[in-house]
Amino acid sequence: MSRIITAIIALPILFASIWISRLELLFVALAVGAMMIGLYEFWMLSAKRDAKAQRELGTIFAVALLTAFYFNAPVTWPALTLMILVAFVVATLAGAMLKGAPFERMIPATGATIGGVCYVVLLGGHLVALRAGFPMPLAAHLLTFFFFILMGSDTAAYYTGRAFGRHKLAPSVSPGKTWEGAAGGLLASLGFAALAHYWFFPELSLRAALPLAAAMNVLGVVGDLTESALKRGSGAKDAARILPGHGGLLDRLDSLLFNAPLIYYFAVFYFADTLQHAQLP
Numbered sequence: 001m002s003r004i005i006t007a008i009i010a011l012p013i014l015f016a017s018i019w020i021s022r023l024e025l026l027f028v029a030l031a032v033g034a035m036m037i038g039l040y041e042f043w044m045l046s047a048k049r050d051a052k053a054q055r056e057l058g059t060i061f062a063v064a065l066l067t068a069f070y071f072n073a074p075v076t077w078p079a080l081t082l083m084i085l086v087a088f089v090v091a092t093l094a095g096a097m098l099k100g101a102p103f104e105r106m107i108p109a110t111g112a113t114i115g116g117v118c119y120v121v122l123l124g125g126h127l128v129a130l131r132a133g134f135p136m137p138l139a140a141h142l143l144t145f146f147f148f149i150l151m152g153s154d155t156a157a158y159y160t161g162r163a164f165g166r167h168k169l170a171p172s173v174s175p176g177k178t179w180e181g182a183a184g185g186l187l188a189s190l191g192f193a194a195l196a197h198y199w200f201f202p203e204l205s206l207r208a209a210l211p212l213a214a215a216m217n218v219l220g221v222v223g224d225l226t227e228s229a230l231k232r233g234s235g236a237k238d239a240a241r242i243l244p245g246h247g248g249l250l251d252r253l254d255s256l257l258f259n260a261p262l263i264y265y266f267a268v269f270y271f272a273d274t275l276q277h278a279q280l281p
Contacts, residue, residue: 018131018143027131027143032066033123038250042116045234045250051108054095058113062121069125070179072133073274075268076077085122089114091241120250122133123257134267138274141201146263147211148196148215150255153189153217154224160184169221182221189217204270210268219262220255 017027039062043053064084072079094111096106104221127146131139169177180245193213197206204212227250 014147018147018190019140021136021209023133028070028128031131032130034249034253035066035120035147036062038248038253039120041115041248041250042230043112045230046108046112046116048110048234049104051112052105052114053116055113057091057095057133058117061091062108062117064088065117065121066125067129069128070132070173072129074126074129074264077134084186085118088117100217120253120257124253124260127256130264130267134275135136138203138248138267141203142263142267145193145196145204146154146199146259147191149189149213149216150259152192153185153213153220154255156188157185157221159179160254161240170225173225173232176223177225179196185221186214186217187279189213203274208270216259216262219258222260224253227251 002220014027014030017023018031035166036059039058043055043058046053061084065081068077068080068084071077080239090108096110127143130142133139134142157182161176161178161184164180165178167179168175169179169182175187190210190213193209194206197204197209201209219248
């Protein structure tokens with residue numbers, strides 16, 4: 001019940017921030033807030049295995065990356081994103097060295113710092129670029145399609161797995177997931193893609209929507225299992241206990257993070273003519 005209540009409260013706010021043009025900054029604030037909390041949850045998980053990240057430094061470069069994403073840097077100035085990442089890696093390694101002993105903690109500490117920012121912010125930041133850097137209503141259509149597919153397939157996989165699940169998908173990582181649930185989620189993603197095409201996104205052809213939805217579903221499962229493996233490695237059941245019935249923010253971002261670059265770069269190439277007409281690079 002707590003999961004349903006959380007969704008009832010959160011989803012209207014999310015979709016209002018997607019569809020109402022003047023609420024662009026609300027979407028950006030929600031996305032940035034979720035990613036920064038998810039990043040700190042990642043660092044808390046790593047700390048359980050004595051991999052203590054340089055949180056202050058990581059936060060500075062996470063904000064720098066998100067700022068670049070807000071100005072659509074992946075398309076308008078790709079070198080900016082690369083420059084920030086290079087500076088981040090150099091600063092993290094140098095900072096760990098300058099902190100001094102124990103040097104045996106340098107590798108896990110730098111790995112946690114760089115890995116957390118790349119996993120949560122570098123991947124997830126593409127949603128900020130999509131909302132702020134693409135013209136309306138294309139940005140709204142893409143983001144609605146994105147959440148429609150992932151939320152719909154995740155829900156279908158959950159209930160299909162509970163009803164028909166017999167064969168474990170990855171028992172060593174996530175004992176609750178089954179092949180039957182994964183199949184149900186995949187079929188649902190195709191159905192939701194077709195519904196999206198006829199309902200609100202006719203610009204996206206079925207020939208493109210169906211394989212895109214299938215790829216998103218597969219990446220979503222991989223992302224979910226990856227986050228489960230991270231939690232299992234740290235000995236935690238949930239990344240945190242922020243959202244009633246859902247765990248932490250990282251538990252909700254898991255399937256979104258791997259798919260954010262996919263939907264962004266798909267849109268850059270598929271809607272190239274639209275973007276060019278809108279005077280975007």
